[in-house]
Amino acid sequence: MAVQIAQLSCGTEYSGVQPEIERAAERVGAEIVLPEVDIDIVEEACEEVGYTPKSANLKVLLARAYALANGYAEADAAIILTCFRCAEGALVRSEARRYLQENTDLPVVTYSFTEDLDASELLTRMEALVTIVERKGLLARKRQEGLTLGIDSGSTTTKAVVMEDDEVIGTGWVRTTKVVESAEKAVERALEEAGYELDDIEAIGVTGYGRYTLGRHFDADLVQEELTVNSKGTVYLGDKQEGGATVIDIGGMDNKAITVWDGIPDNFTMGGVCAGASGRFLEVAADRIGVDLDEFGKLALKGDPEAVRLDSYCIVFGIQDLVTALAEGADPEDAAAAACRSVAEQIYEQQLQEIDIREPVFFVGGASLVDGMVKALEDVIGVKVVVPEYPQYIGAVGAALLASNYV
Numbered sequence: 001m002a003v004q005i006a007q008l009s010c011g012t013e014y015s016g017v018q019p020e021i022e023r024a025a026e027r028v029g030a031e032i033v034l035p036e037v038d039i040d041i042v043e044e045a046c047e048e049v050g051y052t053p054k055s056a057n058l059k060v061l062l063a064r065a066y067a068l069a070n071g072y073a074e075a076d077a078a079i080i081l082t083c084f085r086c087a088e089g090a091l092v093r094s095e096a097r098r099y100l101q102e103n104t105d106l107p108v109v110t111y112s113f114t115e116d117l118d119a120s121e122l123l124t125r126m127e128a129l130v131t132i133v134e135r136k137g138l139l140a141r142k143r144q145e146g147l148t149l150g151i152d153s154g155s156t157t158t159k160a161v162v163m164e165d166d167e168v169i170g171t172g173w174v175r176t177t178k179v180v181e182s183a184e185k186a187v188e189r190a191l192e193e194a195g196y197e198l199d200d201i202e203a204i205g206v207t208g209y210g211r212y213t214l215g216r217h218f219d220a221d222l223v224q225e226e227l228t229v230n231s232k233g234t235v236y237l238g239d240k241q242e243g244g245a246t247v248i249d250i251g252g253m254d255n256k257a258i259t260v261w262d263g264i265p266d267n268f269t270m271g272g273v274c275a276g277a278s279g280r281f282l283e284v285a286a287d288r289i290g291v292d293l294d295e296f297g298k299l300a301l302k303g304d305p306e307a308v309r310l311d312s313y314c315i316v317f318g319i320q321d322l323v324t325a326l327a328e329g330a331d332p333e334d335a336a337a338a339a340c341r342s343v344a345e346q347i348y349e350q351q352l353q354e355i356d357i358r359e360p361v362f363f364v365g366g367a368s369l370v371d372g373m374v375k376a377l378e379d380v381i382g383v384k385v386v387v388p389e390y391p392q393y394i395g396a397v398g399a400a401l402l403a404s405n406y407v
Helices: 017-028 037-048 055-069 087-103 119-134 180-192 211-217 224-235 278-289 293-302 317-328 332-353 371-383 391-406
Strands: 003-009 030-033 079-085 110-115 147-153 159-164 167-175 204-207 244-250 254-261 262-272 361-364
Touching: 003 017, 003 055, 003 119, 017 030, 017 110, 017 119, 017 180, 030 119, 030 167, 030 204, 037 055, 037 087, 055 167, 079 087, 079 119, 087 262, 087 332, 110 119, 119 262, 147 180, 147 211, 147 391, 159 180, 159 317, 159 391, 167 371, 167 391, 180 211, 204 211, 204 224, 204 244, 224 244, 224 254, 224 262, 224 361, 224 391, 244 332, 254 332, 262 332, 278 293, 278 317, 278 332, 293 371, 317 332, 332 371, 361 371
Parallel strands: 003 030, 003 079, 079 110, 110 262, 147 204, 244 361
Antiparallel strands: 147 159, 159 167, 244 254, 254 262
16 A cells, blocks of 8 residues: 555645645655545644634644544655745644644655645655655664665765675765766775675665666665665764754755654755755855865854855855955955855754754764854754764765665
């Protein structure tokens, strides 16, 4: 039977995006269900949740959450969608998500859609929900066994990790250009460091944007989306596979915020309004200042983020603000600090409002190697941020860890 994903939404039928939502679910083997609610429980649901919206459609959204929590409707997971233009919708989305997390064990994802939503934008989210439902036993794995290879085909970089009996023994990192060639180079470097040949590997796991292409090329045992794989790799490396944790993953082109319980994601959000909250923004900012990313991070530690104003969510306009500030005589240290603060604030405003932060908070992805970015996140969030070992390899580590299930 297909995984049933309960849709709690407002306006999808009017904006024309409903077929795209259903198409995305179908492509990952899931089925969208709309929990039926009796009109008599709508007001009761709003009172129970603790908020009564003005919109009748948003009241029904809350009633559907209430129905799931109280056994009037059934599903395996939930997706909550409201229009990105609607302020009340954003509030209701957050309230419904919190209510479901407190009263059910359903994995939940939230999303603010636009009128030109395409199914591809929801694929990773839908696939993650299906994975959490269907592969809980796999995600519960706490130790790596045998000799396995993990490959993470990211938007900017491709990473490979060789693990043997619960230890990382080889790593490889290259820029992503041609997906297969980049992966082959990363794998070659990881195997060389580990002292093994590809034929020695007992199981292979792949994740990231190029996972399907690489899954076929390497005849991988595990082909899995990055939300579950990255969060698993993070809590494994952070030695926090029991209880709660939060994962903030800032990659080259997007970012993710994931809450985890006992090593399994239960709520997540990804992407933002623009790539201004990505590692790419930091790369462009560093290039404009005339330093590499490592030096950029050290400059940011010395600067005052309040001295330069970067307000735009857009990577283009954000860099324009930076260029203008430097042209007016801003100190490069202040500009670097402001760029890091800008990314941290966007993560907080766009992603962390969609989850309830659980400590410890882990920071992973390539941006976690930028010293000033770690400080900026701590300043904005107000809690200690932990960068585990191999933070840029968490996807590859997670893939190698989970692939050992097939040894």
